Amino acid sequence: MSTPEPTIHNPASTTHDPExxxxxxxxxxxxxxxxxxxFVVAAVVVVLGGLYLT
Known part of the structure; x- marks a missing residue:
């Protein structure tokens, strides 16, 4: 009798179904x-920079 071929385990195929x-x-x-x-800090910087430069 011949020996069965070992199966290759691919973890990527079992962790997620592409569908x-x-x-x-x-x-x-x-x-x-x-x-x-x-976001608030960036908005304050823009407002204060606009006031300073005008």
Whole structure:
């Protein structure tokens, strides 16, 4: 009898079905607050820079 060929395990094929959409997890509250704070600081810098240069 012949020996069976070993099967090659491909983890990429078992972790995700190409027909299923992949979703990213929503940002954490801290990361969202950091982005909002960055946006507010940038807006303040633009407004103060416009007032200073006029």
């Amino acid at each position: 299923q959409p992949r979703y990213e997890p929503p940002p954490s509250v801290g990361k969202l607050a950091l982005w909002v704070l960055l």
